[in-house]
Amino acid sequence: MRRWLRHHRYAFLVAVRRLLSQPFSSLSNMLVIALTLATPILTASILISAQPVARQVSVSPEVTLFLKPDAPSSTAQQIAARLQADYAEKISAVRIAPRAQIYSRLKQDPAWADALAALPGNPLPDAVVITLKEQPDLARDAAALVQEWKKWREVDRVQHDSAWVQRLDAILGFVRVGLSMLAAVVALVVLATVFNTVRLQALSQREEIAVARLVGATEAFVRLPFLYLGALTGIVSGVAAVILAALALTPLNAALARLASSYGTQLALQLPDALSLALAVVVVAILGALAARWSVTRNTRF
The missing domain is CATH 3.30.70.3040 (Alpha-Beta Plaits)
Structure with a gap:
C-alpha cells in the first residue's frame, strides 16, 4: 500500500513539475478549455433561471x-x-x-x-x-x-x-438540445487539447522515457504522470470555467435587472447547484485523463 501511495505521489509531483515547467503553454491550454466550458455553464444558468418562470405561468390556458x-x-x-x-x-x-x-x-x-x-x-x-x-x-x-x-x-x-406559453416551452426545449450539443463540443475540445499537450510532453521527454524503460520501468509507471497531467489540466480548467461564468453573470444580471424592472418584475441568472458544477469538473478531469492515456499510448511507442 505504501509503495502504491509513493508511486502515485511521485507521478503527481512529476505532473505538477511538468505543468510548471511550461507555464505559458499550460495556461494557454487551460484557458482554451475554461472558456469553452464556461459557455455551456452560462447556458445552463439561463435554462435553470428560465424554468421557474415557465412553471409560475399558468399552464391551464x-x-x-x-x-x-x-x-x-x-x-x-x-x-x-x-x-x-x-x-x-x-x-x-x-x-x-x-x-x-x-x-x-x-x-x-x-x-x-x-x-x-x-x-x-x-x-x-x-x-x-x-x-x-x-x-x-x-x-x-x-x-x-x-x-x-x-x-x-x-x-x-x-x-x-396560452400560445406564448407553448412557444416558451418550445424555446426551452431548443435550449436543452443546444446545451447537449455544447457539452459534446466541450468534450471534443478537452480531448483534443489534452491529447496534443500530452503528445508534445511525451515527444520532448522521449529520451527520459526510453531510459526509464531500460532500467525496468513498467508501462503503468511511464503513463501515470501523464494521466495526472491530463486530470490536473481538466480540474484547473473546470474550476477556472466556473469562476469565469460567475464573473460573467455580474454584468448579465445587471442588464437583466434593468430589463425586468421595466416589466415590473425581478429576474436574476444563477449558476447551477454546487453538486452539478463539481460533477462537471470531475467529468472534465476524467476526459483529460482519458485523452492523456490515449495520447501517451500512441506517442511513446519507440
Whole structure:
C-alpha cells in the first residue's frame, strides 16, 4: 500500500513539475478549455433561471370564444351551457363577458374613450371565456378544442391565450438540445487539447522515457504522470470555467435587472447547484485523463 501511495505521489509531483515547467503553454491550454466550458455553464444558468418562470405561468390556458356581432344576447348563455354539458371533463370554468359590460369598461379608460365616442354604437361582440383543466397532453388537446370550436356557427373568432406559453416551452426545449450539443463540443475540445499537450510532453521527454524503460520501468509507471497531467489540466480548467461564468453573470444580471424592472418584475441568472458544477469538473478531469492515456499510448511507442 505504501509503495502504491509513493508511486502515485511521485507521478503527481512529476505532473505538477511538468505543468510548471511550461507555464505559458499550460495556461494557454487551460484557458482554451475554461472558456469553452464556461459557455455551456452560462447556458445552463439561463435554462435553470428560465424554468421557474415557465412553471409560475399558468399552464391551464384560457380560450376565448368571440361570438358574431349580430348574435342574440342569449347566444352566449346557450354556448356556455353547451360547453359545460359536452366538455365537462376538459373544462374547469366557463364565464361570459357581455359586450355591454366590456364596452362600459373601455369607455371609462381614457385611452379608449375618444375612439369609442367616435363610433355610432357598440362594436364589441359577446365573449365566452373557457378555462381548461390541467392534463398531461394539454397543449395538443387545447389546440384540438380550438379547431373544433372555430367551426361553430355562432363563433366568429377563437383566441388561444396560452400560445406564448407553448412557444416558451418550445424555446426551452431548443435550449436543452443546444446545451447537449455544447457539452459534446466541450468534450471534443478537452480531448483534443489534452491529447496534443500530452503528445508534445511525451515527444520532448522521449529520451527520459526510453531510459526509464531500460532500467525496468513498467508501462503503468511511464503513463501515470501523464494521466495526472491530463486530470490536473481538466480540474484547473473546470474550476477556472466556473469562476469565469460567475464573473460573467455580474454584468448579465445587471442588464437583466434593468430589463425586468421595466416589466415590473425581478429576474436574476444563477449558476447551477454546487453538486452539478463539481460533477462537471470531475467529468472534465476524467476526459483529460482519458485523452492523456490515449495520447501517451500512441506517442511513446519507440
